[in-house]
Structures are given as C-alpha cells and as structure tokens.
Amino acid sequence: MINTFNIPEHLHERLRSELKAGEIITWAGQPIPSIYMKSGMKLWFFFIPWTAFSIFWIAGASGFEIPSFEEGWSLFPLFGLPFFLIGIMGLSSPFWLKKNARSMVYAVTDQRAITISGIKTITVKSIPLDQIKNIERIQHANGSGDLILQTRTYLDNDGDRSTEKFGFFAIDNVKKVQTEIEQLLKSQS
Structure with missing residues (x-):
C-alpha cells in the first residue's frame, strides 16, 4: 500500500499493521506538534506557583542560607525536593x-476511526463508524483544530462523573476532515 498521506513512513507502516483484511484508509494525519503542546500549557498555571513554593519551602527549611557542613547537615530541607521535582516535571509536560505528537497517527477507514500513539508502548484506540453520532469541531483561525468524534461520560473509582473524549486533536484543516467523515457516514447509511 502506497503512503499517499503526509505522515512518516514508519507511522504509515504502524497504521497498516493495525488494519483488518480489506479495510481501506480514507484519511490519515498527525497532530501539529506546536499546537498539540499548547494543551499542556494550561498546567503551567498550577505548576509555576507549585514549583516556586517548593523552592521557597526548601530555602526556608535551610534558614535561607547556603548550608555550611561544619556543624553537621540537616536533611530537613531535602523533604521539599520531591515537590520541586514534581513541579519541574509539570512544567516540562x-x-x-x-x-509524543510526533509519534501519533490518526486515521479514518471505511470501517472505523483510529488513533495510534506511543513510542515504546503503543496504544491503539478505535471506534466503529456507526458509533460516531455528534461530531464536535473546535476550529482555530488558521484552520487547525480538534475533531471530537465521541464523548463518553462515566463514573470513576471515587464515584465522580468523568468525561472521556475520543477524536483527532490539533489537526490541520479540521473542517475538511469533518466533511470527509460525514460524507463517509452518509455513504454507509
């Protein structure tokens, strides 16, 4: 099968290996990495103060001084180190x-919508086309955006209501992809 989509060959091969016999790809693409990463920027509103406070706490626990090891050394300031590391991890998300966006591929076939993600451990999610009911499109001025194909609400382990969205996030020309999916759905009904 020839790679007519604008995705790297190793991802096209990964996609081909997931296809069922006779299944035909009608569209394939990837998230735009620079836009996909922006979803993690919201976390900065939490992790900037978290990290700043952990630094302040470590400094306060050491008496706001660089420790001198002449009188022994207190381990107490090190209790803030895990919180500082969590903050750094959150800021780097x-x-x-x-x-991760560079290793993701989205596809629509004549049977289902598929997302494949992961570098060492691969995660494959798919939904049959007949389960796509209310498509939600979030489009930016440049034509990119998110295409939500299925929203599922469920109760988590604590009994709280949670929502899981399946779709294609941070894709280019999102309206065109929506139109292709809707035409495919019409042709099958």
Whole structure:
C-alpha cells in the first residue's frame, strides 16, 4: 500500500499493521506538534506557583542560607525536593506532549476511526463508524483544530462523573476532515 498521506513512513507502516483484511484508509494525519503542546500549557498555571513554593519551602527549611557542613547537615530541607521535582516535571509536560505528537497517527477507514500513539508502548484506540453520532469541531483561525468524534461520560473509582473524549486533536484543516467523515457516514447509511 502506497503512503499517499503526509505522515512518516514508519507511522504509515504502524497504521497498516493495525488494519483488518480489506479495510481501506480514507484519511490519515498527525497532530501539529506546536499546537498539540499548547494543551499542556494550561498546567503551567498550577505548576509555576507549585514549583516556586517548593523552592521557597526548601530555602526556608535551610534558614535561607547556603548550608555550611561544619556543624553537621540537616536533611530537613531535602523533604521539599520531591515537590520541586514534581513541579519541574509539570512544567516540562508541554514539551513531552510535543515529542509524543510526533509519534501519533490518526486515521479514518471505511470501517472505523483510529488513533495510534506511543513510542515504546503503543496504544491503539478505535471506534466503529456507526458509533460516531455528534461530531464536535473546535476550529482555530488558521484552520487547525480538534475533531471530537465521541464523548463518553462515566463514573470513576471515587464515584465522580468523568468525561472521556475520543477524536483527532490539533489537526490541520479540521473542517475538511469533518466533511470527509460525514460524507463517509452518509455513504454507509
């Protein structure tokens, strides 16, 4: 099968390996890494103060001085180190999202919608086309955006209501992809 979509060959091969016999790809694409990473920027509103407070706490626990090891050394300031590391990990999450976007592929076939993600461990999610009911499109001025194909509400382990969205996030020309899916759905009904 020839790679007529604008995706790297190794991802096209990964997609081909997931296809059922006779299944035909009608569209395939990837998230735009620079836009996909922006979803992680919202976390910065939490992790900037978290990290700043952990630094302040470590400094306060050491008496706002660089420790001198002449009188022994207190381990107490090190209790703030895990919180500082969590803050650094949270602040770096947009960059991890950007890296992960390069290993993701989205596809629509004549039978289902598929997302494949992961670098070492691969996660494949798909929904049959007949389960796509209310498509939600979030479009930016440049034509990119998110296409939500299915929203599922469920109760988590604590009994709280949670929502899971399946779709294609941070894709280019989102309206065109929506139109292609809607035409495919019409042709099958």
